[in-house]
Amino acid sequence: MIFLSAGIEKLTGYPASAFTGEDAMSYASLIHPDDRAKVSDDTNAAIRERRPFQLSYRITTAAGKLRWAWEQGAAVFDEQGNVEALEGFIADITVLRRADLLALEQASLLDKARDAIFVMDMSSRITYWNKGAERLYGWDAREAEGQRMSDLLCDDHAAYSEAYKTALDEGEWVGELHQHRRDGSPLHADTRWTVVPADPASGIPQKILVMSTDISERKSNEARIHRLAYFDALTDLPNRASLLDHLRRALLGSARSRKVGALMFLDLDNFKTLNDTHGHAAGDMLLQAVARRLEHSVREADMVARLGGDEFVILVQPDEESIETAAHHAETVAAKVVAAMRAPFQLADFMYSVSTSIGVTMISGALDTVESALKQADTAMYQAKAAGRNTFRFFDPDMQAKWTARSELESGLRRALRNHEFMLNYQPQLDGDSRVIGAEALLRWRLPNGEILYPTEFIKQAEETSLIVDIGRWVLGTACLELASWQRNPATRHLSLSVNVSARQFVEPDFVAMTQEILAATGVDPHGLKFELTETLVVTDFAHTVETMETLRRLGITFSLDDFGTGYSSLAYLRKLPLDQLKIDYSFMRDVLTDRNDASIVRSIIALGGSLGLQVIAEGVETQGQREWLSQAGCFVYQGYLYERALSGEHFARYAATLH
Numbered sequence: 001m002i003f004l005s006a007g008i009e010k011l012t013g014y015p016a017s018a019f020t021g022e023d024a025m026s027y028a029s030l031i032h033p034d035d036r037a038k039v040s041d042d043t044n045a046a047i048r049e050r051r052p053f054q055l056s057y058r059i060t061t062a063a064g065k066l067r068w069a070w071e072q073g074a075a076v077f078d079e080q081g082n083v084e085a086l087e088g089f090i091a092d093i094t095v096l097r098r099a100d101l102l103a104l105e106q107a108s109l110l111d112k113a114r115d116a117i118f119v120m121d122m123s124s125r126i127t128y129w130n131k132g133a134e135r136l137y138g139w140d141a142r143e144a145e146g147q148r149m150s151d152l153l154c155d156d157h158a159a160y161s162e163a164y165k166t167a168l169d170e171g172e173w174v175g176e177l178h179q180h181r182r183d184g185s186p187l188h189a190d191t192r193w194t195v196v197p198a199d200p201a202s203g204i205p206q207k208i209l210v211m212s213t214d215i216s217e218r219k220s221n222e223a224r225i226h227r228l229a230y231f232d233a234l235t236d237l238p239n240r241a242s243l244l245d246h247l248r249r250a251l252l253g254s255a256r257s258r259k260v261g262a263l264m265f266l267d268l269d270n271f272k273t274l275n276d277t278h279g280h281a282a283g284d285m286l287l288q289a290v291a292r293r294l295e296h297s298v299r300e301a302d303m304v305a306r307l308g309g310d311e312f313v314i315l316v317q318p319d320e321e322s323i324e325t326a327a328h329h330a331e332t333v334a335a336k337v338v339a340a341m342r343a344p345f346q347l348a349d350f351m352y353s354v355s356t357s358i359g360v361t362m363i364s365g366a367l368d369t370v371e372s373a374l375k376q377a378d379t380a381m382y383q384a385k386a387a388g389r390n391t392f393r394f395f396d397p398d399m400q401a402k403w404t405a406r407s408e409l410e411s412g413l414r415r416a417l418r419n420h421e422f423m424l425n426y427q428p429q430l431d432g433d434s435r436v437i438g439a440e441a442l443l444r445w446r447l448p449n450g451e452i453l454y455p456t457e458f459i460k461q462a463e464e465t466s467l468i469v470d471i472g473r474w475v476l477g478t479a480c481l482e483l484a485s486w487q488r489n490p491a492t493r494h495l496s497l498s499v500n501v502s503a504r505q506f507v508e509p510d511f512v513a514m515t516q517e518i519l520a521a522t523g524v525d526p527h528g529l530k531f532e533l534t535e536t537l538v539v540t541d542f543a544h545t546v547e548t549m550e551t552l553r554r555l556g557i558t559f560s561l562d563d564f565g566t567g568y569s570s571l572a573y574l575r576k577l578p579l580d581q582l583k584i585d586y587s588f589m590r591d592v593l594t595d596r597n598d599a600s601i602v603r604s605i606i607a608l609g610g611s612l613g614l615q616v617i618a619e620g621v622e623t624q625g626q627r628e629w630l631s632q633a634g635c636f637v638y639q640g641y642l643y644e645r646a647l648s649g650e651h652f653a654r655y656a657a658t659l660h
C-alpha cells in the first residue's frame with residue numbers, strides 16, 4: 001500500500017501505518033475468504049475493461065468482528081498501459097447492509113405467512129403483495145402491485161372509504177369487507193389496516209399495511225348455525241326461540257309506541273288422525289303446506305312461527321292505536337287463516353282437508369310479557385277447540401262477547417235476506433200546501449220473534465261486510481217495485497221515492513249495471529227515483545262519485561244529499577255535485593226553535609240550497625211551530641212525525657191518494 005487515510009482505522013481497527021512500510025500487512029488478507037475470489041474477479045474485470053469498480057465485501061477487524069465494506073475505485077495506468085496503482089475509497093456499510101438484510105428477511109417471513117398481507121401507499125396503490133395474497137386473491141405480485149386496492153378487490157366502496165378514513169384518523173381499522181377474487185368469486189375477509197408512519201420525525205403516514213383473512217367459511221357456518229338455532233327444519237318457518245325473540249322485541253316496541261298487536265296460537269284439528277291413517281311422512285307434508293298457506297295469510301311485517309308438532313303462532317306486529325282496532329285486525333287475519341285452510345291440501349297422491357283452532361290475544365308492551373301473551377293465546381286456543389274446533393276465540397271475554405254479538409248479527413242478516421225478514425216503510429214528504437209529493441223508503445228488519453229493528457241497529461255492521469251490497473240490492477229492487485205500482489195509479493203516479501244508498505254500495509264497480517237491471521226488471525220510470533247519498537261518500541272519492549252520479553242522472557234518477565251539514569263537505573265540493581236536493585238533518589231540526597246555532601245553520605243551508613238552485617227538504621219536522629219557522633226561512637218541503645211516521649206500502653198509497 002502506498003497510502004491509506006486515517007479513516008481505515010475506524011473500519012478495520014488497525015492504524016493506517018500497519019498497511020504501509022516494510023512489514024506491512026496485506027489489506028486483502030482482511031477480506032472474508034468467501035468474498036475474496038469475487039473481489040479479485042470483479043477488480044480484474046474492471047481493470048481489463050478500464051472502468052471503475054464497485055465492490056462490497058466483508059472484512060475481519062482487528063477485534064475479530066465482521067464488517068461490511070463498500071469500495072469504489074479505479075486503476076491508474078502508466079504510459080505503457082500497465083497498472084501503476086489502484087486508487088479509491090472504502091466505506092463502512094455494515095449498518096446499511098443489516099437494514100437491507102432485515103427487509104429481505106421480513107419479506108420472506110411475510111411470504112411465509114398464511115394470511116394475505118399487502119401494503120398500499122396513500123393513494124391506495126398496492127406496493128407490496130405477499131404470497132398469501134396471491135393464494136387468497138389469485139393475482140400475483142406483478143399483477144397486483146401498482147393497482148388500487150379499492151378497484152382490484154373491494155365490492156363495497158362505501159365500506160372501503162369508511163375503513164380508509166378510520167385508519168387515517170385512528171392509525172388502525174379492523175373489520176370485515178366484502179371482496180372478490182381474480183376469478184370473480186365473492187369473498188368475506190376479516191381485515192386489519194395499520195398505518196405505518198415512514199418518517200418518524202414528520203409523522204406523515206406513507207403506507208398502510210393490510211392483513212386479510214378469508215372468513216367466508218366461518219360466515220357460512222355462522223349462517224348455518226343461525227338457521228339451525230332459529231328456524232324449523234321441516235317447514236323452514238322461524239322456530240320457538242325465534243318467536244320468543246321477536247315477541248320480546250315487539251312488546252318492547254309496543255311499550256314505547258303504545259300500539260297494540262295480536263298473538264294467535266294455532267293448532268291443527270285432529271292432526272293425529274292423518275299421521276295414524278297415512279303415516280308420518282304425509283303428516284310432515286301437510287305441516288309444510290300449512291306453513292306456506294299461513295305465510296300467505298299475513299302481512300310482510302307479521303310473523304308465522306312453528307312451535308313444534310302441529311302448533312303454529314302468528315305474531316301480528318303492534319301497529320294499531322287501540323285494543324278495539326287491533327282486535328278488528330286480528331279478526332280479519334284469523335278469518336283469512338280459516339279461509340286459507342278451507343281448500344283441501346294435495347299430499348302425495350291424495351287430497352286432505354284440515355281445519356285449525358285459533359286462540360287470539362291482544363298484545364301491548366304496557367300490559368303483557370312474553371310468557372303471559374303466549375299463555376293467553378294458548379288458553380284461547382283451547383277454548384276454540386272446546387267450542388267445536390275450526391274457529392277462533394279471543395282470550396278477553398269482553399272482546400269475545402263483542403265478536404260473538406257481531407258474528408250473530410252477521411249470520412242474522414244473512415238469514416234475514418234468505419227468509420225475507422226485511423221490509424220497507426215509506427215516510428211521506430209534503431210540500432208547503434201539505435200535499436204529498438213523495439216518500440223516503442226506510443228499511444226495517446222484522447225478527448222472527450216479531451221485534452222490529454231500525455237501520456241504526458244493523459246497517460253499520462252490514463257495511464263492514466259485503467252484506468250491505470246484497471241488502472242494498474234488495475232495498476232498491478223492492479223500492480222500485482213499489483214506485484212502479486204507484487206509477488200505475490193516476491192518484492200516485494206523480495210521487496217520487498227517495499232510496500238511501502250506502503257509500504260501500506255506491507262504489508261497487510257494478511252499481512250502475514245493477515241499477516239498470518232493476519229499472520228494467522221493475523219497469524219503473526226512473527224520473528220518480530231519488531238516491532239519497534251521504535256526505536262521507538262524497539268526501540271519500542269525489543271524482544268517481546261525480547262520474548257515477550252523472551251516468552245515473554242521464555237515466556233520469558235524481559239525487560239528494562242526506563245528513564247535510566253534519567259532515568265535512570265543503571262548498572266547493574257541493575257546487576260540483578250534480579245534486580237536485582239538500583236534506584236538512586233531523587238533528588238540527590230538534591232544537592231549531594230554541595237553539596240559535598242550529599237555527600242559523602238551518603238558515604244557511606236553506607240559503608245555500610236557494611243559491612245553488614236545489615230543493616231543500618227538512619226531515620224530523622215534528623211540530624207546527626217548526627214547520628212555520630221553516631216556511632218563514634224559505635224551506636217548503638217537509639218530512640216528519642208532524643205528518644206521518646213511516647207507513648207500510650199499502651198504508652202509504654192510501655194516505656198519498658187522499659192528500660194530493
Ligand SMILES: Nc1nc2c(ncn2[C@@H]2O[C@H](COP(=O)(O)OP(=O)(O)OP(=O)(O)O)[C@@H](O)[C@H]2O)c(=O)[nH]1
Binds near residue numbers: 270281282
Ligand atoms: N308428521 C308429524 N307429526 C308430528 C310432528 N310433531 C308432532 N306430531 C304429531 O302431531 C300430533 C299432535 O296432535 P295433537 O295436537 O295433540 O292432537 P290432534 O290430533 O291435532 O287433535 P286436536 O289438537 O285436539 O284437534 C301427535 O300425533 C304428534 O305425534 C311432526 O313433526 N311431523
